Amino acid sequence: MAKNQDIQFISSSIKLPSSASHHNPFDLSNQPFFSLTSNLNKTFESFNNFISSITNNHDKNQNFTPNNNESSFLSTSSLLDAAQLVKLNIKPLSFNFPFSNWFGKKEDQKEIHFQGLVCEGANSLPSNFFEDAIRFRYGKIIDTQSLNELRQSVNGWYKDNGLFGGVLYLEVLSNGIINIKVLESEVNNIDLRFFDRLTGEPTAGKTKPETIFRQLDTKKGDVYSLFKAQRDVKTVYDMGIMEDVSLIPKPGNAGKLDLTMNLVEGVNTGFHPDVGFAINGLSSGLIGSVEYFNKNLFGKNQKLNVSWKGSGKHDSNFGINYVDPCIDDMRTSRAIAVQKLRTPMIDRVLAGLEFSRRLRQKWRVASGLIYHRVGATGNDTRDDMLLAKVESEYSDSRGNSKILFRMEQGLPIVPGWLCFNRVNVDARKDVEVGPARLHLRLSGGHVVGNFSPHEAFAIGGTNSVRGYEEGAVGSGPSCLVASGEVLLPLFKGVKGTVFADYGSNLGSGSVVPGDGGAASGYGHGVGIVWDSPLGPLRLECALNDRGERKIHLGGGLRD
Structure with missing residues (x-):
């Protein structure tokens, strides 16, 4: 038995007589329930009836006859075990019921002064709860108001903490001790x-x-x-x-x-062949793609995606991605990726392994190893690197704010492999403005060490400064990109957008061979976003600060 001054929490008990009517603490209509199911109201009603049936059955099983002129006070299971009750010689008081008539006629009233409290069943309540609740009640007269306040205080704590629990019975003993029976539904x-x-x-x-x-x-x-x-x-x-x-x-x-x-x-497997048309500089023309996905492999929520996308002889992307979202009791996820990417500028092969874990509701961390073999398209020279990556992401519960920190370190475990350090920070914020949504983004990064030109930050394109080709603003070991976008619903599944982007290499372009040095640019435009069954599709028309227009067609959210 845990004891706390004049407050006792005990588990063993004996039964004392109870009245024929009791307050039902589980009036679920007053609880701040979440809309977990459309049938929840019926469930609450059923639960109320269930609690009432417990009370009624308890009353019917009591062989107790109240005094001729009085009915028993709302008593329940005593909070003292049998040995304690005999030792203390405490008897329950009889009061008129309900609350408005507890003390009968004025001349028959007996003043009972509060001396302590005993509670049973309140396993979730913090130990100092009753200390705070009764701190200023010692020696004062126990009346209807004080008992109601005590009951409401306990019920209020359960309500505020979203727990199914509350006072089932109250009892006043002859020496001024209040017994409380709390029911917590497990x-x-x-x-x-x-x-x-x-x-x-x-x-x-x-x-x-x-x-x-x-x-x-x-x-x-x-x-x-x-x-x-x-x-x-x-x-x-x-x-x-x-x-x-x-x-x-x-x-x-x-x-x-x-x-x-x-x-x-849902539909967790699929095969999608596709043919389309791209407007993207050197990659303009017909494109084809094939994708197979399984989002629930082996019934274990494991994800497998195999895809190929190509346009012309210098633009193709083949990838295999596998994710096991839970490999241990800590919900650590494991991701394996293999990719062969070829563009008019870069030829890249990579293979990576990453582990990720959510430390808190809003905080995720990840680490992994990624092997790269990359070079310029049409050139036989290739650079090899093994990158160790660490990543930390914080987002609010609604996903309206997010900040991502990522650091990659090249490990020269073989002579000639690149050794450099790269840091990225990406912050995003969404703000609801009436029916519209304002999306703000600020990102930047810096790389130092022995890195190849294609590892520098390329500024310009769909995911940085719209209105430019990929990397057309410039590149450098440092970068800063800011964007703002307003999305306004047009009709079901379609939103209109108005956006503006700005990017700069912060004057670091001279470090990269072939770059002109300081470079910056901005673009603005309009577009539409369609929430298709395969994910968001974006069509945007942008005008850059050089007066050039550019059409951007892409899928998914902006990286």
Whole structure:
């Protein structure tokens, strides 16, 4: 038994008589519930009825006859074990019920002064909670108002912390000690149910149960937390393999809750051949692409993507990417990538291994090794490098703000391999302005050491300064790029954009052979973004500070 001055928390108990009516602390209509499921209101009503049934059954099982002129006071299970009760010779007081008539007629009232408090079942309450609640109550008369305030204080703590719990019974003993019985609803079982995305009928899911369970913070035996439940629903949805996720609590045995997570799996495999037209300087013309993806490999949420994209004989990109999002109990992810990239300027081969882990809800870190073999297209000379990478990313819970820090270090483990250090910082902020969204971005970087010209920062292009070809503004070991963009919904799935970009090599271009030295430029324009089934597609028309126009056509979000 834990003891804290005049406050006692105990687990063993004996039963004392109770009244025929009790306050139901689980009035779920007053709780700040999240919209986890469309059926949640029915669940809350069912849970209320369940709690009431516990109370009614408890009352029916009591063989107690109140005094002729009085009904018993709202008593519940005593918070003292049998030995303590005999030793202290404490008896429960009888009061008229309900609260408005507790003390009967004025001439019959008996003043009881507060001397202490005993609580049972409040395992989640912090130890100093009751100390703060009753600090100024010692010696004062116990009345309806003080008991109501105490009950509301306890219930308020559970409500504010999103926990299923509250005062089930109150009892005043003859020596001025208040007994409180708190009920905390623990999670009993967690079940998974899969539904067909087209028919809505129950079906056998392809995702293994352990893949889902390892994502949940809610565990069997925990006090049910609405805040945890909301996070669990979001975490499972963010796996990227579910179209719909809902979590439904239902009353179980002995005051516990059974949870059912309803899941609708999305389209997680596909094969996409494509033919299109690109407007991108030397790469202009017909393009072709083939892609195979599986977002739920082996039912373990592992991702596999194999793709090829080509345009002309000097522009092709072949890649294999594999991600296992959870390789241990700490939810560490592992990514393996192989790429063969050929552009009119660069011929590059890389293979990499990266491990990533989310240390906190908003903070992710990653580290890895990447091998590069790169050179100029049409030139037999190649540079080899092995890069050790560390990365740290902080983002807010809504994804409206993000800052990314990345550092790469070349490891010259073989004579002739490049040795340099490169640092990048990228900060982004989204601001809602009525129906529009303002997107701000500031990025910069610096590289020092023995690096080849193609490892310098290239400024200009779709992902830096629009209105220019890739790298047409200039390059250098240092760079700074800023952009602002307003996105306004036009109609369903389509947004209009107005943007402006600026980039500079901060006067460092003279370090790179063939570069003209200091270089900067800006561009502005308009465009549209279509949220297609394959991801966002962007079509933008930009005008740079040299009066040149450029059409940018791309997919996905800007890097």
